[in-house]
Amino acid sequence: MRMLTIIALVMMVFAAPSAVSAQDFKAPVARSGPSGTAVTPPELVHPEQRLLHRGRDDISQIWRGVRMGERGTLSSKSLGTPVLVQSEGQLWRAARSTLLQTYGAYLLGLSALAVILFWLLRGRIRLKRERTGRLIERFTLSERVVHWYLAVVFLFLGVTGLILLFGRIILVPLVGKQGLAVFATAALHGHNLFGPLFALGVIAMLVLFGGDNLPKRVDFKWLVTGAGVLTGRHVPSWKFNAGEKIWFWVVIITGVAISASGLLLDFSFLATDLSQLQIAHFIHVSGALIAIAGAIAHIYLGTAGVEGALDSMVSGKVDETWAREHHELWAEASPETEASPETEAEETAGRTAPAE
Amino acid sequence: MNNTKSAAVSNFDKQGDLPDAERHASAMQAFISEFGSRAASYMESCVRCGLCAEACHFYLTTGDEKYTPIHKIRPFEQAYLRHAGPFAPLYRFLGLTPPVNLEELERWEELIYDSCTLCGRCTLACPMGIDIAELVKEARHGMYSAGLVPDRLAHIVRNAEVKHSPFGEPADFRRTVRKIAKQHKVKIPLDAKRADLLLTTAPGDLEDNPQSVAAAARILNRLGISWTFSSDAFEATNFGYLSGNMELQKELTCRLIDKAREIGADTILLPECGHAYGAARWEAAQWYGGPTGVRILHMIEFLADRIESGAIELKKAKGSATFHDPCQLIRRGGLERAPRVILEALGFDLRELEDHGITAFCCGGGGGVLANARAEPLRLKAFELKKSQVEATKAEHFFTSCGQCRLQFTRGAQHFKWKKPIESLLEAVDAHMTAKR
Amino acid sequence: MIAFIEGPAWYAALTIFVVFSLWRLGWVLLMGGDKHKSPARASAAAGAIRNIFVDLAPRGAFLKRGKVWFVALAGYAFHLGLFAVLLFAAPHVDFIEQKLLGFGWTPMPYWGFIVTAEIAFAGLLLLWIRRFVDPVTRLISRLDDHLAAGLTFIVMLTGCLALGQQSVFLRGLHMGFVELWLVYFPFSSLFHTFTWPLSRGYSGALFGRRGIRA
Numbered sequence A: 001m002r003m004l005t006i007i008a009l010v011m012m013v014f015a016a017p018s019a020v021s022a023q024d025f026k027a028p029v030a031r032s033g034p035s036g037t038a039v040t041p042p043e044l045v046h047p048e049q050r051l052l053h054r055g056r057d058d059i060s061q062i063w064r065g066v067r068m069g070e071r072g073t074l075s076s077k078s079l080g081t082p083v084l085v086q087s088e089g090q091l092w093r094a095a096r097s098t099l100l101q102t103y104g105a106y107l108l109g110l111s112a113l114a115v116i117l118f119w120l121l122r123g124r125i126r127l128k129r130e131r132t133g134r135l136i137e138r139f140t141l142s143e144r145v146v147h148w149y150l151a152v153v154f155l156f157l158g159v160t161g162l163i164l165l166f167g168r169i170i171l172v173p174l175v176g177k178q179g180l181a182v183f184a185t186a187a188l189h190g191h192n193l194f195g196p197l198f199a200l201g202v203i204a205m206l207v208l209f210g211g212d213n214l215p216k217r218v219d220f221k222w223l224v225t226g227a228g229v230l231t232g233r234h235v236p237s238w239k240f241n242a243g244e245k246i247w248f249w250v251v252i253i254t255g256v257a258i259s260a261s262g263l264l265l266d267f268s269f270l271a272t273d274l275s276q277l278q279i280a281h282f283i284h285v286s287g288a289l290i291a292i293a294g295a296i297a298h299i300y301l302g303t304a305g306v307e308g309a310l311d312s313m314v315s316g317k318v319d320e321t322w323a324r325e326h327h328e329l330w331a332e333a334s335p336e337t338e339a340s341p342e343t344e345a346e347e348t349a350g351r352t353a354p355a356e
Numbered sequence B: 001m002n003n004t005k006s007a008a009v010s011n012f013d014k015q016g017d018l019p020d021a022e023r024h025a026s027a028m029q030a031f032i033s034e035f036g037s038r039a040a041s042y043m044e045s046c047v048r049c050g051l052c053a054e055a056c057h058f059y060l061t062t063g064d065e066k067y068t069p070i071h072k073i074r075p076f077e078q079a080y081l082r083h084a085g086p087f088a089p090l091y092r093f094l095g096l097t098p099p100v101n102l103e104e105l106e107r108w109e110e111l112i113y114d115s116c117t118l119c120g121r122c123t124l125a126c127p128m129g130i131d132i133a134e135l136v137k138e139a140r141h142g143m144y145s146a147g148l149v150p151d152r153l154a155h156i157v158r159n160a161e162v163k164h165s166p167f168g169e170p171a172d173f174r175r176t177v178r179k180i181a182k183q184h185k186v187k188i189p190l191d192a193k194r195a196d197l198l199l200t201t202a203p204g205d206l207e208d209n210p211q212s213v214a215a216a217a218r219i220l221n222r223l224g225i226s227w228t229f230s231s232d233a234f235e236a237t238n239f240g241y242l243s244g245n246m247e248l249q250k251e252l253t254c255r256l257i258d259k260a261r262e263i264g265a266d267t268i269l270l271p272e273c274g275h276a277y278g279a280a281r282w283e284a285a286q287w288y289g290g291p292t293g294v295r296i297l298h299m300i301e302f303l304a305d306r307i308e309s310g311a312i313e314l315k316k317a318k319g320s321a322t323f324h325d326p327c328q329l330i331r332r333g334g335l336e337r338a339p340r341v342i343l344e345a346l347g348f349d350l351r352e353l354e355d356h357g358i359t360a361f362c363c364g365g366g367g368g369v370l371a372n373a374r375a376e377p378l379r380l381k382a383f384e385l386k387k388s389q390v391e392a393t394k395a396e397h398f399f400t401s402c403g404q405c406r407l408q409f410t411r412g413a414q415h416f417k418w419k420k421p422i423e424s425l426l427e428a429v430d431a432h433m434t435a436k437r
Numbered sequence C: 001m002i003a004f005i006e007g008p009a010w011y012a013a014l015t016i017f018v019v020f021s022l023w024r025l026g027w028v029l030l031m032g033g034d035k036h037k038s039p040a041r042a043s044a045a046a047g048a049i050r051n052i053f054v055d056l057a058p059r060g061a062f063l064k065r066g067k068v069w070f071v072a073l074a075g076y077a078f079h080l081g082l083f084a085v086l087l088f089a090a091p092h093v094d095f096i097e098q099k100l101l102g103f104g105w106t107p108m109p110y111w112g113f114i115v116t117a118e119i120a121f122a123g124l125l126l127l128w129i130r131r132f133v134d135p136v137t138r139l140i141s142r143l144d145d146h147l148a149a150g151l152t153f154i155v156m157l158t159g160c161l162a163l164g165q166q167s168v169f170l171r172g173l174h175m176g177f178v179e180l181w182l183v184y185f186p187f188s189s190l191f192h193t194f195t196w197p198l199s200r201g202y203s204g205a206l207f208g209r210r211g212i213r214a
């Protein structure tokens, strides 16, 4: 099965450039630049744009004009070049179309594929034993709030970001060029606005969840045995297993990279060289794609994939049985846990969990 | 935690044999008649932020969300929305809020009676300033009409109705007062035809703390005040107020005031009791139907006043003391200063509890909860909270000035084998008062 | 379409908002109160004023609880952010000048808008999320509370998406949701906007009359 996917992947990689190479994207640097670096041909500024002039540079005429060699004034010279279209821009466009869009699409597709495969192989992972009705706190209220805060902001940024990245390919056939312009300006403003909120969420996440996600010895065993999928036996873990820990650090590392590069793009007057912005953009998009790919798997495992997982992030509590079956060492160490499961199972036989 | 939650569901008592439909109708009737601008403003303002839970000792000590204060009055709120609110027809027509049914009222009995001491701490935490204590008290009116009151509380109310006082008949009172007078060697005027001051008392003091009655008598005698007890108006405790029996509340209120006017007393002196103060000092005019023409004073208010005027002089005591602020006197009564004046005059080194003054925690037994036998587990939880705060002060003496709080602490201390005596400010003043006149 | 949204629909929504808000406020105020009050120890009016205008931070004793901090900070962040955006965002000032009052004032600079909007969003999101994950708020929240939060969120969001100001569609979308919000407002818990001084005032009057914290 794995072989098959690799073959499919390789094939797709070769097939893709032809599909997307015709893309003609605006240089993102100037697009997302703050007012300071925006190009402002005066005749293109509509009166109602005078107050909130961010985003008017989306008007495609500007770019048509620019590409045709029209001269504008660069209100900030900090980037050291009065040239509107520099040759790096062309290179940049090529890198963006082929690398980011193509491989990004594969990455996301692959992640979805992996989820489907996992679902086909394992199905929904259910509890093997009866629930005890005794609940153990897994996530505190602050942990839950921060998790969902980051989740909501991430989803919003993911959707708007994908519109910006793939809008041309996916949306133009659906809504036409005019429609895309609407989507793009909306997505751009929403994306820029929510970005800093994401950075705060990542920091909060690191503070709250960092400690429990430090690697431990058992994690290696978990990894080596492939989470016990290969041996068919459950590998005990602490509060988080190695898979969850890897996801956590992916979130943190890509989160920091995305935030840092994103903030640079938001405040591009901080950059001293255009190439810095291009690199930032590259990091930003690739980091985001990795995070989105991971999120697809995370969302599946956290909701439909594992019985009781979603509940742990909503109510904060898990049944003792769940704790034992998924995070044995953590369950044993929990002060709320009672006697061992064998004796307990008999005692509670026939007792169902309370409705609430 | 979840287990206790499901176990507690069918915890209700029923009185009388009204048919269900009538029970329900009378509850709704009473609910609806409660709504004026004040209650309506409260109903219209809640934003469901849940901060009230952060103030309530029953939520804090159990962690069970059903003790969230605003949740305790849900049927009352439903009645408002469907029958008294600005969009009531809309709510009924569209079915936006389900009608209150009897089963719901039965389920809420526990929340309205067992888990609210009417302490008003939640009122201070609510960003909208919603006075949930008042709303719970008003909701009790409907519950009482429906005959849905905890049995023990209902029983006491019945005693108050037929026997004059839960303590007993006037004859019982006369006998007990004479006994106290003899035992404590103090002169106690009883049923004087004329007096300036009518002293009242509480069943708890008569039964469990007779020395407290003697102390009050001694202080009044030393001050040379013309005062009396009345055997047909001695009861300061208002079980109408606690149970939601409005008629009884009115009757008990009027009895005291009428008696005071009859004997020409300008002052009614309330014993060390919290809710007696709430009922008499702050609600009397409402039930009496106009100005009462009588000054109503709480014992500590009276003592602090006489200490400050120099009429009472005290020998200095030694050591450190802490004080439990009874909710109805302090947070709901505005007497925060009085006990501190007394303690300072007594010369104690006052070590305040971590939570004191208007944000002090309730003892856990107020609002009729102490009389409600089945609420004991909850009461004990609240007691533990107080106990730990008292212990943290390392004070030698633990004072309060409410008979109900005192009883709650005494019972809690018995249960946990806690050795701390619970002392009364009144008795301390009596013990340290210099015989001046 | 946009003509309809900015014309008749806008005035209809505004009318519903005003009429039913007045109805609800009037209803509450005209319900009446207790006729007889026991003698006051201190001024009820002073207590009411104090509770409405002065005691607006959580009392010290409650700050021992993390949730109180959370709700206070997120709550103020959201409300202050929202009001700043509502009254000082440049397009809003323009709108007020052209459609409502006939005069305007100095709007916030663009960066100011972004920062305030972010603060408001963060506050609203955090508060709304807690509604779902805190057992207390989960138990007591009504559908209305979620709708109120959701509509407000959408109104804010569409407003920000329309920031570029060159799309009539986005502007119309924002206006449309604003109108929906206005229509929903008088019937919902959003109405606490107008009732909070009443409820705080009544409690404050009780404190005042009884001389609590005199």
Ligand code: SF4
Residues within 6 Å of the ligand: B045, B046, B047, B048, B049, B050, B051, B052, B053, B069, B070, B125, B126, B127, B128, B129, B130, B132, C140
């Ligand atoms: S604190 Fe006040 S506004 Fe908040 S839920 Fe409780 S009663 Fe409602």
Ligand code: SF4
Residues within 6 Å of the ligand: B055, B056, B057, B058, B068, B069, B072, B115, B116, B117, B118, B119, B120, B121, B122, B123, B132, B133, B136, B362
């Ligand atoms: S009045 Fe006191 S006991 Fe009753 S709900 Fe409020 S805080 Fe809890």
